[in-house]
Amino acid sequence: QITLEESGPTLVKPTQTLTLTCTFSGFSLNTRGLALAWVRQPPRKALEWLALIYWNDDKRYTPSLKSRLSITKDTSKNQVVLTMTNMDPVDTAKYFCAHTQFDMSTGHFMDVWGQGTTVTVSS
Amino acid sequence: IQMTQSPSSLSASAGDRVTITCRASQNINRFLNWYQQRPGEPPKLLIFAASTLQRGVPSRFSGSGSGTDFSLTINSLQPEDFATYYCQQSYSFPCNFGQGTKLEIK
Numbered sequence: 001q002i003t004l005e006e007s008g009p010t011l012v013k014p015t016q017t018l019t020l021t022c023t024f025s026g027f028s029l030n031t032r033g034l035a036l037a038w039v040r041q042p043p044r045k046a047l048e049w050l051a052l053i054y055w056n057d058d059k060r061y062t063p064s065l066k067s068r069l070s071i072t073k074d075t076s077k078n079q080v081v082l083t084m085t086n087m088d089p090v091d092t093a094k095y096f097c098a099h100t101q102f103d104m105s106t107g108h109f110m111d112v113w114g115q116g117t118t119v120t121v122s123s
Numbered sequence: 124i125q126m127t128q129s130p131s132s133l134s135a136s137a138g139d140r141v142t143i144t145c146r147a148s149q150n151i152n153r154f155l156n157w158y159q160q161r162p163g164e165p166p167k168l169l170i171f172a173a174s175t176l177q178r179g180v181p182s183r184f185s186g187s188g189s190g191t192d193f194s195l196t197i198n199s200l201q202p203e204d205f206a207t208y209y210c211q212q213s214y215s216f217p218c219n220f221g222q223g224t225k226l227e228i229k
Binding site: 037039046047048049052060061062063096098105106107108109110111113114115116 | 221
């Protein structure tokens with residue numbers, strides 16, 4: 001059974017750096033064809049795809065936030081870490097990590113999600 | 124690639140059949156996923172690759188389309204189907220979502 005759990009601060013101040021950790025079980029991120037993605041959702045708004053890291057450590061970021069985001073993995077700990085610099089109140093959102101499968105014929109799809117962690121940016 | 128869903132909201136009754144559409148701003152082949160999100164819960168994958176039903180998802184859900192135009196159809200609405208639905212393209216990065224369609228009880 002695949003499970004994912006996001007953790008990190010619930011409150012950060014403007015200009016600070018946010019560090020979120022996704023701890024997972026039930027799969028290995030060394031497995032070809034797997035990736036882990038981060039998605040966020042501001043209150044009462046739509047989902048926004050942020051970043052993804054593949055089994056081979058290849059990484060992808062949404063262009064609008066690329067200069068502020070970093071995604072890394074520690075396969076020995078079964079964790080993926082997302083950092084976002086220079087936080088602003090508009091970054092207030094629930095942040096989700098998701099197990100992602102990839103295949104040339106199906107593309108990427110996020111088939112198991114964590115419950116999400118709420119981050120508020122306020123002074 | 125921009126994803127546009129319609130309608131933004133929809134009212135229906137249990138037992139109805141509803142269709143939600145999703146349009147991509149350019150050809151995305153069949154790299155289109157559908158998710159359901161109930162309040163306070165994470166999204167749930169319903170359909171990937173435009174029409175492949177995820178394991179465990181009821182067969183009343185179906186997806187179709189290719190290129191730029193896609194649809195999600197729910198037959199015989201059940202009470203648990205009243206939720207918000209999102210499409211997502213995975214043809215190229217970033218894997219953008221649509222703005223969502225809120226399905227409400229009439």
